[in-house]
Amino acid sequence: MLAKRIIPCLDVKDGQTVKGVNFVNFRHAGDPVELGHQYSIQGADELVFLDITASHEGRKTFVDMVRKVADRVSIPFTVGxxxxxxxxxxxxxxxxxxxxxxxxxxxxxxxxxxxxxxxFGSQVCVVAIDANLEDNLWRCYLNGGRIPTDKDLFGWAREAQERGAGEILFISMTHDGVKKGYPNEALATLADNLNIPVIASGGAGKREHFRDAFQLGKADAALAASVFHFGEISIPELKTYLKNEGVTVRL
Amino acid sequence: MNVVIIKYNAGNIHSVVHGLRRIGVEPLVTDDKALIRAADKVIFPGVGEASSTMAYLREHGLDTLIKSLTQPVLGICIGLQLMCRHSEEGDTACLGIFDADVKRFLPQRHEDKVPHMGWNTLTNLQTPLFEGVGTGDYVYYVHSYYAAFCEQTIARTDYLHPYSAALHKDNFFATQFHPEKSSVAGERVLTNFMQL
Structure with a gap:
């Protein structure tokens, strides 16, 4: 059976991971290459590296990092x-x-x-959507959630699929950082409306939240950052838990 | 060891180069026929569309070259499909090394997504290519077309229905999954291939 995927996300600035990383017994937390490698050993199914550098120099550093990740990590990774x-x-x-x-x-x-x-093929093209729930409308935002648009999540995701997106990464601004669970209702609507995989992002705080994103939200993959970086949830424990809850995962 | 990756108009060749480096092999990426013939091991990888990649191989005489190789050859993903008889993708006549035809996955329910993307399990493993790889081990897939079962099937995966995860005939091996993206199990397959 096709496994549900667990995806740690690393924000990278000038070649270093940002947001504090607090792994027990892990000295290279600032190095995205080593951190990515560590996650892959722990059983992450994919990795996402987001370049949050603005400068030209930082950009070159990011591309160098991508090359090093490719030489070190034996699981698929997405960059954005x-x-x-x-x-x-x-x-x-x-x-x-x-x-x-x-x-x-x-x-x-x-x-x-x-x-x-x-x-390059649909399989390389992940369309990420930052959306915020406002008066029953999931409004899409530009520039990491700073500029509102007129587009709604479901319409835009559908358009992206029709244009050739291979996956939709739905980042709920409403749920991000709150740690009270993923937007399962909106995720399930997306899954019902689309025939490409949906990656849930925003809201993970407990193991149960991942289970719910898969079982209630029908997500194909769940992405999280801080709960993994701060060691609040370890990937091996999470996957064992999910398996016991009836979710198909790679162990 | 002299390992060559066949260069042609398919994508995703870089990830195979990186995958081989991780197991300590520095491959040469080339379409030079003499260099390909002289290699100890040949890898025929890629992600692409069947009719355009097959047309390119014919135009450059790589189709007859690949069929005539006698050293171990490993096809990956579209490489496996092009080594079959025929592909539904673009109604394409392929190399005919394996006695299998390539068909498109047909979703039965809304939840059945095509492409088949992500981690899925291997069963019915045969040949030294899978030495040390266990039944139920997960490997990484991205594909919309699959090779049906045939006598040369040496591994099975189930998605919508069972299909050939890997094929083998004489010196030719091929995997539908991406060993270069399949963590420990995939590195084992690549290492095993280098030892054939």
Whole structure:
């Protein structure tokens, strides 16, 4: 059976992971390459690296990091942040990334999804959507949640699928950082509306939240950052728990 | 050891290069026929579309070259599909090394997603390619087309129905999954191939 995927997400600035990382007995928490390797050993199914650097120099550092990750990590990994055109995708795939995550650039220029999937295949094209629940509408946001748009989550996700997105990464701004669970109702609606995989992001605080995202939210994968980085939830324990709860996971 | 990756118009070759480096092998990526013939091991990887990749291979004479190779050859993903008889993708006549036809996954229910993407299990493992890999071990897949069962099937995966996770005939081996992205099990398959 196809396994549900657990995906740690690492924010990277100038070649270093940001947000405190607090692994027990792990001295290289600031190094995204070593941290990614550590997660892969623990049983992560995929990794996501987000470049949150703005500068040109930082960008080059990020591409170097992607190359090092590819040489070190034996599971698929997605890279995102700062992807604006086809050329950016080409550079990252050449450096060894398996998939790219595009967010604001796709909202500004939806044709980018068509271009990326036509050139490199749908399987590399993850469309990330930051959305916030406002008066029963899941409003999509630009620039990491800073600029509201007129688009709603379900319509935009459907359009992204039709344009060739291979997966939808739905980041709930409403749930992010609150640690009270993923937006299961919206996730289930997405799963019912789409026929590409949906990755849940935003809200993980306990093991039960992952179970609910898979069982109630029908998500194909669940992404989280701080609960893994701070060691609040360990991936081996999480996967054993999920298996006992009847979720198919890779152990 | 002299390991060559066949260079052609398919994507995802970089990840195989990185995967081999992780097991200590530095491959040469080339479409030079003499270099390919002289290699100890040949890898035929890639992600792509059947008719356009097959057309490219024919145009460059790589189709007859691949069939004539006598050293161990490992096809990966689209490589496996192109080594079969025929693919439904673009109604393409393929290399015909394996006696299997390639068909598209047909979803039966809404939850059945195509492509088959993610980690799935291996069973019915045969040949030294899977030495040390266990029944139920997970490997990573991304594909919309599959090779049906045939006498040359040496591993099975179930998605919607059982299909060939790997094939073997003479010196030719192929996996539908990506060993270069399949963690410990995948590295074992690559290492085993290097020891054939």
């Amino acid at each position: 942040g700062g992807i604006n055109e086809l050329k950016d995708v080409d550079v990252l795939l050449n450096a060894g990334a398996d998939k790219v995550s595009i967010n604001s650039a796709a909202l500004r220029n939806p044709g980018l999804i068509d271009e990326v999937s036509a050139h």
